[in-house]
Amino acid sequence: MTSVDRTHRWRVAFAFVLFTSTAGLYLEAPLVFLTSILGVAYAGYPLFVGPPTVDLELSRTVTDETPDHGDPVTVTVTITNTGPRTLADLRIIDGVPALLTVTDGTPRHTATLRPGTSTSFQYTIAAKHGSHRFNPTTVIAHDISGNTRVETEITADGQTTIREELECTVDLQAFQLRRQARQYAGQTPADAGESGLEFQQIRAYQHGDSMHRIDWKRYARTGELTTVEFREEHRTAVVLCLDARQNAIRAAGSTEPHAVAYCVAAAQQVTSTLEQHSEQVGVAIFGSEFNWRAPSAGREQYAQIEQLLVDHEYDQPISVDGDDITMSSMEQVQRLITQIQGNVEIILFSPLIDGFGKTAVQQLDAHGYAATVISPDVTADETVCEEFVSIERANRVQMLRNRDIPVADWSPEKPLVWPVGHHGGVS
Template sequence: MNRTRVPRWNVGLLATLALAAVGLLYANATLLGATLIPLSYVLYGAVSTLPAKRQLTVERSVGSATPAPGTPVDVTLTVENESENVLPDVRLIDGVPDELIVTEGSPRLCTSLSPGERRTISYSVISRRGTYTFDDPVVRLRSMAGSDRETTEIDVNGRDTVVCLSPLKTRPRETQTTRHTGTVTTDSGGSGLEFHSTRQYRQGDPVNRIDWHHVAKTGEFITVRYREQKTSRTVLIVDARPVNRVTQQPGYPTAVDRSVYAAERLYDTLTEAGIDTTIAAVGLTSTETANLEPDPAGIVWAGSGKATTPDALFTALNRASTRTEQQSPVPPRTDLISSQPQTEPSAQSAGNPGTAATQPSARTDGGDERMRLLNQIPPDASVMVCSPFVDNWPLALCRAVTGEHDLVAVSPDPVNGDSTGQRVVGVQRRLRLRTLQGLGTSTVDWPIKQPFDTALRAALPGLRTHR
């Protein structure tokens, strides 16, 4: 607590002394009478003090307990005067964590409070991966004249944290050694557990497949067919290349951060459904894969039968996703559909999303990475690609996968601005997604302000996610 007297009325005291001195010097009664005006201000500031008994209570509520990265979180702060005195000037600022940016409303309050009166402020912050703790709000009380001032921190009732954790850490999971390969039922008849149909007995049919009840009733031999079960596999590809580590504006999560979050939610859902899921991470640097085992192309594989565990890979992806390469979406590409070698944005052009990069990159079009991915995907596996599609590499990959596997493309939208560069990037991205839709690919376009579950259910009604 810090209480001080503010000498804001000293000018009135100087004016009083000056008028009194001149009035006495010239024996002017008018000037002597005029000293009452500034003197009244001096006396007003001197007698204006804070009430002896003053008590404020503050209560904070946070809208979402476990928000997704990039999701707005509503915060409400209620201040109440529990004393029996009027507090004429109450100024408050909430202790918002430095890592979270306020997008709507304001965490500040300036008001007066009568006894028992309360005031409420609301604002929104953009969630980022991690746990963030709010500090106690700082309150400044001032007297009516502003000459008596007290500054203090007030304990808050209610929640004081925003938690945005990996979906894999929100509840206990089975270990990799106890997870079983999933199966799915098909529309064809064969061996299994669920009844499918019957047909005439054929020589060589197993004896245990003959319907002996039917034989006893009719004397006719028939064979029971069950709904065939096949192994279900899914390969989950996460596009974590540095070109995708872009943000809409400072303080927002990167596009890779949201792609990783989507991949974690999908992995959690698929494994809970008993589907054997393998993760492939593309674009991690050698430093980021130091404790992992990438293949010669730098791709890290994790899952059943792999040297790297899913938890270890997602941990590395989470660390990498927070490293922002640029503070705005990548400059627009001119080769919307071509998969020819492209240039990466330079340091000079990174700050201006409306200009194209002019310096060539040492990286190629990623053909080697795509071939290695395609060669290691099992023939009977479905594929899910998590990428913001800010360039043509994921489009070329999806085109190559579409003819051989069932494909779902999950794309967090990295553009949420009105600048010319961001609009061009957004148009190019939508053209790529439209190209995939024309090839029969299921696409999930995930806007920044929409919950992931909502976007997923809209695109894939049959898929249920676990929170």
């Protein structure tokens, strides 16, 4: 995308010539009239210089491609003039990823570049959770008179010299699905007989089948060995629910990413973990519109989920009447409940700074879906309002935990430790 503009800044010289010549004539002062020549020279200045030809090569390197949250990352940008002419006035504005702030130096630079020469500059950004993509670098070139302004963007286009991504993944610890927790912890909740394992079919006994699974009654009746097959554990699908509503786009401070970005980062990490185990994953995004992908496995599915999630990372707050959205987001939960079938485990990513997350999980829980809540803490304690909201959030976390719903109260500076249910532990 290149735009060529004429600034017409030397039109001022015309005005000047008109002024001096008129004044010279009127005052009959030949000297004043003479100075018009100077004005004419400046008015014609842009005609002596042609528009700049912008042929540039960019390279961008970072000190750490996979930094941790809060780490400073130094970005070095080098620009080389590969064109045949000198660029007298080059202004470079590097496209810092939208959610990251510059902590030191400036991503803006100017240079005069002769053909073949290059210039480089550095700045430091603070890494935050998420996969961050650099924006195209904006380059503005003026000719020496400043009359022509060529503005263009340099994108990577597969060039390896330009680093485009900054992966700052969430440190996910002790991740396990709820059914695994049940299995390994050796505790069977009271209702496991109903919803935990589902009877599916009976088939002929094969060598290696568990003794406990043999249908002894049937053996006594008919004499043949059959194995009862339960709906297998790994066929439980996982649905990642993302709270990307307008009300969730809240940040703890002006330099912090908002809650939705944190939720997306956590969800991405969970997706890639689930991908390693080839789990069936679906995704439901509550936002200005309801996005739903039914659970399944497969590389394509994971890629699409990734894409859906990333689409919401850069969501911006827009001013819409809040009430409508809350209404429709509850409808979205209803739609989710009608959409999902079978044995599904829900992981909801929500900052819980308003009632939505809690209500949604309670509804899902009431429908018998095992739910886990991952809640990035974006509340602060600087004003009374912030503290009040943080108290409300603590209340919601406690209320969910009281209902045996595991909640991760995750402050983004720390690793995300996967929550375990409080079955039997607390109550």
